[in-house]
Amino acid sequence: MSASDFKDGLIKEIPNLRAFAASLSGSMQLADDLVQDTLLKAWGNSEKFEPGTSLRAWLFTILRNTYYSLYRKRGREVQDSEGTYAERMATHGNQESHLDLADFRKALAKLPEEQREVLIMVGATGLSYEETAEICGVAIGTIKSRVNRARTKLAELLSIGGLDDLGPDRKTAAAIQRVGSEIVGL
Amino acid sequence: MIKRETRWKSRLAFVARAEMNNASVPMTEPGGSDNDEAELILDPRVQESIGRSLKAHYDDIVNAPVPDKFLVLLAQLEAQEIRAASGDMSDERL
Numbered sequence: 001m002s003a004s005d006f007k008d009g010l011i012k013e014i015p016n017l018r019a020f021a022a023s024l025s026g027s028m029q030l031a032d033d034l035v036q037d038t039l040l041k042a043w044g045n046s047e048k049f050e051p052g053t054s055l056r057a058w059l060f061t062i063l064r065n066t067y068y069s070l071y072r073k074r075g076r077e078v079q080d081s082e083g084t085y086a087e088r089m090a091t092h093g094n095q096e097s098h099l100d101l102a103d104f105r106k107a108l109a110k111l112p113e114e115q116r117e118v119l120i121m122v123g124a125t126g127l128s129y130e131e132t133a134e135i136c137g138v139a140i141g142t143i144k145s146r147v148n149r150a151r152t153k154l155a156e157l158l159s160i161g162g163l164d165d166l167g168p169d170r171k172t173a174a175a176i177q178r179v180g181s182e183i184v185g186l
Numbered sequence: 187m188i189k190r191e192t193r194w195k196s197r198l199a200f201v202a203r204a205e206m207n208n209a210s211v212p213m214t215e216p217g218g219s220d221n222d223e224a225e226l227i228l229d230p231r232v233q234e235s236i237g238r239s240l241k242a243h244y245d246d247i248v249n250a251p252v253p254d255k256f257l258v259l260l261a262q263l264e265a266q267e268i269r270a271a272s273g274d275m276s277d278e279r280l
Contacts, residue, residue, distance in 0.1 A: 003267050007260050014256050019247035032253060039256065043263045101246065104239040123237055124244035148228075155232050 001051045009055045010039055016056060016125060017063055023120045024067050026109045034071055038063040057131045064117065064135060072113075107157035115150035118143050 001009075017038055021031035041062050042049075049058050108116060114136075121132040122143065133140045228236075 003264055007264050010260060011257065014252050015248040015250070018250070018252070019244045022247050023244065028247075032255075035256065036259065039259060040263075043260070100239070101242055104243055108240075108243065119240065120244065123240040151228050151233060151236055154236050155228055158236075 001046075001049070003046070006043075006046050006049070010042060010059075013056055013059050014039075017059060020060060020120060020125060021063055021067070023108070023124075024064070024113070024117060025071055030071060034063060034067055037066050037070070041066065054127075054131060056125070057127060057135055060121070060125075060127070061135045103158070107154055110157055111150055111153055115146050115153065118146045119150040119154075122147050 014035065017035045018028075018031055021034040021038075022028050025031050025034060038059060042059055045062075049055065108119075111119070118132055118136065121127045121135065122129060127135070129140050129143050133143045136143065
């Protein structure tokens with residue numbers, strides 16, 4: 001792979017790296033520092049990337065390792081206030097979905113890191129369970145279990161059954177409220 | 187896809203059974219190990235809603251404009267490499 005192809009590959013992955021880094025660190029500012037470090041490391045180790053394998057998975061591995069070795073503590077120290085984080089990141093959509101997104105992000109930030117990272121990887125990035133397991137260095141069964149626990153915890157945090165807390169889609173929210181009352185007797 | 191559909195059906199059957207027994211259905215099913223896929227099943231509609239919110243959160247950042255500094259950084263790294271390569275070539279010529 002030529003340096004120019006590799007560079008193009010990196011450029012294509014930047015938006016995903018930023019979204020994953022923000023999900024991990026809870027701060028857009030830390031996320032961009034983390035992405036910069038990741039790009040530098042990736043460039044310096046480009047010969048270790050095997051063409052034909054997933055560049056995204058490779059970059060996520062670097063980003064995740066960098067986060068846990070260098071940023072985790074900083075993240076706890078300087079984490080943006082929930083308001084700032086939500087305001088800075090909600091870039092489009094109407095006011096209603098903006099609020100829902102902010103609520104969701106607050107709940108997401110409360111999940112344990114090991115649950116949050118796998119939920120994002122499996123649920124939003126397009127990575128497979130296998131790739132996620134490889135990135136995290138654990139068995140696939142562990143990933144599935146963490147995803148399930150993360151979902152359950154999120155449902156709890158968003159107090160499913162509360163129409164205002166659920167998410168962008170109100171029709172679904174209403175449906176869930178009904179189902180929720182049937183299930184948990186709310 | 188098939189797996190999800192099966193879950194849907196088994197979940198609905200689970201709810202239906204519980205309604206018939208007039209019992210409340212717990213959010214999570216008890217027991218189950220790390221590897222047991224059926225261990226812990228939220229209502230599929232709850233799962234779908236969480237899935238949609240996850241995508242909304244993630245895609246919101248993915249679709250945000252990328253700061254120029256990343257493109258500048260990569261252009262600099264590439265230029266360095268090109269300079270180093272052409273430097274090697276002129277050394278050879280000497």
